[in-house]
Amino acid sequence: MSTALTTPTSSPMATAAVLAAIDEAAPRLAALAPEAERLGRLPDESAAILRRTGLMRMLQPKAWGGAEAHPVDYIEATLAAARSGCGAAAWVGGVVGLHPWELGVMSPQAQEEVWGADQDTWIASPYVALGRARRVDGGFVLTGHWYFSSGSDHADWAHLGGLVVDDDGEPIPGSDHHFLVPKGDFEIVPGSWDTIGLRGSGSNDVVVDERFVPTHRVLEYATVVDGTAAAAVGQQDSALYKMPWFVLFGNAISAAVVGICEAALDATLAYQRERSNVFGTRQSQDSFTLPSIGEAASDIRASRLQVIDNVRRVHEVLERGEVPTIAMRAEARRDQVRASWRAVAAVDQLFARAGGNSIRSDQVLQRLWRDAHAGLNHAVNIPGGAYQAAALTQMGLDPEGAVL
Known part of the structure; x- marks a missing residue:
């Protein structure tokens, strides 16, 4: 079995270690982001960094060297990876990092085939x-x-x-x-x-x-x-492994999107701090740009809180031995979708006020803007059906056929 570094337990200390590892690795992930774009995949070094942080095994069963972490911790780690400035690394971390959770509810024979020789298998x-x-x-x-x-x-x-x-x-x-x-x-x-x-x-x-x-x-x-x-x-007593798939997967996708938007906000603040527009006005003194940044920052934060709350609320119900209602699952899907769209709309406002030089290919902001929009096009972020299902459940009606 593999002895590669991962978080051994789901304790707060172990989760803090993952977040600290992501924070430490963030500058290197950001530096490798242009290479990832050129290759059309994560560079081997970026993949190795993700493995070392422990993110990819947060939802993996302890029996197979994983953390069985609280799902909110996994969402927080995905947000942190996205805020590094490499949207692709966070996207892979959020998506591929979920898959050990599904293998955790498959047969022991399947788990042995995948993890028996290498517990870091993706x-x-x-x-x-x-x-x-x-x-x-x-x-x-x-x-x-x-x-x-x-x-x-x-x-x-x-x-x-x-x-x-x-x-x-x-x-x-x-x-x-x-x-x-x-x-x-x-x-x-x-x-x-x-x-x-x-x-x-x-x-x-x-x-x-x-x-x-x-x-x-x-x-x-x-x-x-x-x-x-x-x-x-045999995982009937595990709140983690009883999580409804769309609550966990959908919010992992949104966590990557929202984290990319947080990175875009960070990039905007750094870019606008010293910038002057073509009329010679410092952006740090511009009465139009500054309020828009403040508004965008609030909307992105609201999206972060909503994604985290979605997962926490459902997990708490399962911890009490109860079953999440269809209405709760519909609300979580609605809020997950809305969090993504709200955050990306906020980045649109930031990008629209960043001036002509922001569209140059060597500017971080334009890449994050593109990454955020690409994430918004994932199927779990399609708004119509999710919003409609939530409205129907609020009316006490059956959202038949809804993807929840």
């Missing part, structure tokens, strides 16, 4: 059900093409979403499953990640062609979403 995704799986003896045969597999260049496994097909090859409605596939059974499509934002996240297309996936490496999607998968592997 698992990529995506979960969207673009694959098609045919039932065979002992498992499924999976085929598909997926987009947005963040961190896949550094991953040895991938959680891939798919639908089971019937005897005629037609997808069975409601048959969504997650399939855990090793590297070699999935392939990265060369040159598939070429974007305007989060370029360094390496969110490649991946393909699988007629590969067998045994039953112990398959998880029914619905049991992950509602948090009931934990009971099947």
